[in-house]
Amino acid sequence: MKLTGSQIVMEVLLEHGVDTVFGYPGGTALNNYDALYEYSDRIKHVLTAHEQGAAHAADGYYRATGKTGVVFATSGPGATNLVTGIATAFMDSIPMVAITANVPDPLIGRDAFQEIYITGVTLPITKHSFFINDIEDLPGAVRKAFRIANSGRKGPVLIDITKDVTAAEMEYKPGKPLPLDKYPKARKKEIEEVAKMINKAERPVVYYGGGVVASRAEKELNAFLDLIDAPSAYTLMAAGCVGNEDHRNLGLIGMHGSIAANRAIDRADLIIALGTRFSDRVALNPDKWAHRAKKVQVDIDRSEVDKNVIVDKAVVTDIKEFINTITPMIKKKDRSEWVAQATEWKKKRGDAQCQEAQLHPKEIVDIACDKTDNETIYVTDVGQHQMWAAQYLKHCNTQHFITSGGLGTMGYGYGAAIGAQIGCPDKRVVHFTGDGSFHMNMNEACTAVSENLPIITVIFDNKVLGMVYQWQTAFYGRRFSATTPDRKTDYVKVAEGFGAKGYAATTPEEFEKAFDAALKNDGPSWIACSIAAEERVLPMIPSGGGIEDMIIG
Amino acid sequence: MAEKNYKREVISILVDNESNVLARVVSLFGRRGFNIDSLTVSATNDPKLSRITIVFTGTDNALHQIITQTEKLEVVRDIFTLGRDDSIYRELLLIKLRADKTARTAIREITDIYRGRIVDLSKSSLIIEMTGAPGKIDAFMEMMNCYDIVEVCRTGITGIGRDLTVDDEPCKA
Ligand SMILES: Cc1ncc(C[n+]2csc(CCOP(=O)(O)OP(=O)(O)O)c2C)c(N)n1
Numbered sequence: 001m002k003l004t005g006s007q008i009v010m011e012v013l014l015e016h017g018v019d020t021v022f023g024y025p026g027g028t029a030l031n032n033y034d035a036l037y038e039y040s041d042r043i044k045h046v047l048t049a050h051e052q053g054a055a056h057a058a059d060g061y062y063r064a065t066g067k068t069g070v071v072f073a074t075s076g077p078g079a080t081n082l083v084t085g086i087a088t089a090f091m092d093s094i095p096m097v098a099i100t101a102n103v104p105d106p107l108i109g110r111d112a113f114q115e116i117y118i119t120g121v122t123l124p125i126t127k128h129s130f131f132i133n134d135i136e137d138l139p140g141a142v143r144k145a146f147r148i149a150n151s152g153r154k155g156p157v158l159i160d161i162t163k164d165v166t167a168a169e170m171e172y173k174p175g176k177p178l179p180l181d182k183y184p185k186a187r188k189k190e191i192e193e194v195a196k197m198i199n200k201a202e203r204p205v206v207y208y209g210g211g212v213v214a215s216r217a218e219k220e221l222n223a224f225l226d227l228i229d230a231p232s233a234y235t236l237m238a239a240g241c242v243g244n245e246d247h248r249n250l251g252l253i254g255m256h257g258s259i260a261a262n263r264a265i266d267r268a269d270l271i272i273a274l275g276t277r278f279s280d281r282v283a284l285n286p287d288k289w290a291h292r293a294k295k296v297q298v299d300i301d302r303s304e305v306d307k308n309v310i311v312d313k314a315v316v317t318d319i320k321e322f323i324n325t326i327t328p329m330i331k332k333k334d335r336s337e338w339v340a341q342a343t344e345w346k347k348k349r350g351d352a353q354c355q356e357a358q359l360h361p362k363e364i365v366d367i368a369c370d371k372t373d374n375e376t377i378y379v380t381d382v383g384q385h386q387m388w389a390a391q392y393l394k395h396c397n398t399q400h401f402i403t404s405g406g407l408g409t410m411g412y413g414y415g416a417a418i419g420a421q422i423g424c425p426d427k428r429v430v431h432f433t434g435d436g437s438f439h440m441n442m443n444e445a446c447t448a449v450s451e452n453l454p455i456i457t458v459i460f461d462n463k464v465l466g467m468v469y470q471w472q473t474a475f476y477g478r479r480f481s482a483t484t485p486d487r488k489t490d491y492v493k494v495a496e497g498f499g500a501k502g503y504a505a506t507t508p509e510e511f512e513k514a515f516d517a518a519l520k521n522d523g524p525s526w527i528a529c530s531i532a533a534e535e536r537v538l539p540m541i542p543s544g545g546g547i548e549d550m551i552i553g
Numbered sequence: 554m555a556e557k558n559y560k561r562e563v564i565s566i567l568v569d570n571e572s573n574v575l576a577r578v579v580s581l582f583g584r585r586g587f588n589i590d591s592l593t594v595s596a597t598n599d600p601k602l603s604r605i606t607i608v609f610t611g612t613d614n615a616l617h618q619i620i621t622q623t624e625k626l627e628v629v630r631d632i633f634t635l636g637r638d639d640s641i642y643r644e645l646l647l648i649k650l651r652a653d654k655t656a657r658t659a660i661r662e663i664t665d666i667y668r669g670r671i672v673d674l675s676k677s678s679l680i681i682e683m684t685g686a687p688g689k690i691d692a693f694m695e696m697m698n699c700y701d702i703v704e705v706c707r708t709g710i711t712g713i714g715r716d717l718t719v720d721d722e723p724c725k726a
């Protein structure tokens with residue numbers, strides 16, 4: 001059967017079980033969009049307000065469902081608008097397939113209207129990219145894109161197709177998804193050495209990150225913690241792996257991590273790092289970090305070994321495979337005293353709040369959390385509100401906390417929330433944002449309205465770019481350069497203008513009422529919560545600092 | 554980082570012979586801040602593959618990073634270091650000197666000793682060609698510094714392992 005390039009793209013997407021894509025049309029993408037029209041009974045296309053929102057939606061869609069997100073855009077500005085979304089996915093190792101159209105091949109390289117060398121622009125933020133100007137290469141490239149995005153350490157792949165190829169015809173031979181690349185297998189001897197280190201350790205701590213989620217090894221991790229009788233700390237990318245109430249869960253690690261997690265790392269004699277990269281937000285000072293401990297690192301990506309922190313032993317393999325292999329090698333050892341000690345530290349929390357304020361960040365998160373069930377997906381933007389959400393939510397499922405960790409992209413939230421809600425229509429999505437972040441992406445309200453998505457957006461309205469404001473307060477003598485915009489946005493009116501529901505809250509009671517009302521809506525709701533600009537995210541260890549530099553109150 | 558022992562290593566990379574490959578490799582080096590001394594790209598006996606040879610000075614850790622980051626690129630089929638003791642390195646030098654009759658004889662003598670060749674000659678200038686291990690080229694350049702150098706071109710190192718197994722090894726799929 002002869003099909004056009006665009007039709008072939010649709011067929012290969014169907015081969016991979018894709019039933020939903022996000023995007024925005026344009027001149028060079030006309031053929032792709034014409035095919036989407038034809039395939040609309042099998043592939044749902046979600047039109048966003050902006051390509052960045054579409055890329056974030058594809059990202060949020062994956063994080064909520066585990067299915068690779070696909071985003072379409074036109075050439076030139078359409079393609080460049082994807083850049084922040086692709087970079088966000090890249091930094092958090094999120095698989096994504098971005099399909100851009102480019103000008104017809106005869107015009108390539110001539111600065112044609114809306115021609116951009118997007119494979120060049122995205123070179124450092126994609127796992128791989130394809131420039132397709134020959135239809136023969138097209139089906140293979142799309143299949144490879146899915147394989148590459150999902151193999152080993154996951155990440156985004158871009159396919160740029162010239163417009164003439166989308167129109168050209170070719171015999172389509174149905175195919176199947178390519179098998180994923182085999183991940184590196186560890187030698188048994190290496191794992192035995194790690195087992196020996198664990199068996200000897202008196203005060204081990206497991207520090208884990210997004211690799212556990214990527215490997216879907218949450219269950220194995222919990223069993224492993226019980227087996228070796230150790231406490232654990234998580235990075236922003238792995239909230240929810242270990243139950244919120246679990247005594248082995250010491251909380252978030254790093255700059256805004258819990259006292260217990262950071263202290264345990266400092267006192268430990270063995271750190272077992274699983275699927276995590278010792279980033280500068282965790283090992284704030286790589287020389288001082290966990291200085292009493294031997295360090296073991298397990299990661300699927302060999303280049304992560306010794307990148308940020310030099311480790312004593314590294315195993316390069318999949319986390320699930322590692323845990324399964326090491327399990328029979330572990331000797332029972334009583335570490336109850338150490339676990340009890342670490343658990344004791346959990347009682348101390350650094351959450352001083354503004355006395356004069358009527359509505360506190362913690363109250364907002366607590367109420368939203370208490371009024372929603374375990375199946376609720378929480379999505380954040382970036383700033384103080386993100387850290388409050390990370391600290392106070394009672395995480396219990398890794399697919400239910402969606403946040404931009406590595407890139408810290410303000411404006412990520414609404415797009416990602418839309419992707420999550422489209423992917424999980426039966427779950428409730430709550431989107432925590434700040435007044436600054438929301439001004440970057442509130443345009444996506446139109447998408448939530450068109451698609452009738454019941455996303456509840458909770459705006460932490462401190463009227464400042466709070467996270468930066470906090471640093472200026474602490475380290476720049478309160479010289480508030482460009483963080484106190486005098487904005488007069490009336491969120492209730494703007495929400496209504498978009499066709500959404502808007503609420504305002506200045507007290508916990510008002511917030512409860514607004515949230516109850518929002519829960520009953522079929523479409524999107526915004527709740528603007530007035531909070532004090534002086535609220536801080538605590539505890540905090542300044543960049544480059546150690547546990548002794550921790551600011552608690 | 555504790556270690557400050559800088560080492561010079563020659564790294565050989567087999568890559569798919571397709572457009573954009575060099576851009577991918579160089580973009581990675583730029584992004585990760587890997588500073589390389591030289592880079593050559595050339596054909597191999599397999600038209601589907603090209604070889605990139607780079608010389609890199611850095612710590613063991615930096616070397617580990619450059620190799621493990623580069624091997625992740627989809628276009629990289631194989632990557633290995635060419636150890637000093639079990640490889641041959643060569644470099645080509647072209648050097649143009651201003652030299653009148655009096656200087657010429659001495660320059661010729663030195664060139665002969667280093668097994669170079671004078672490939673172009675005019676009344677006031679000459680061009681010398683020389684291939685050899687980089688150390689030899691460095692030593693020759695030392696000698697030439699006493700003369701009036703107009704221009705120097707060095708190709709950068711290319712290298713090959715003595716070991717038979719390297720090239721016989723099947724490429725990774
Ligand atoms: C796109 C982008 N620009 C700038 C920043 C730097 N930045 C980090 S947090 C922040 C302030 C966020 O303000 P807001 O959304 O109001 O959240 P708050 O901290 O007040 O809760 C800024 C400007 C960023 N992370 N992303």
Ligand SMILES: [Mg+2]
Pocket residue numbers: 383434435436460461462463464465466
């Ligand atoms: Mg704010």
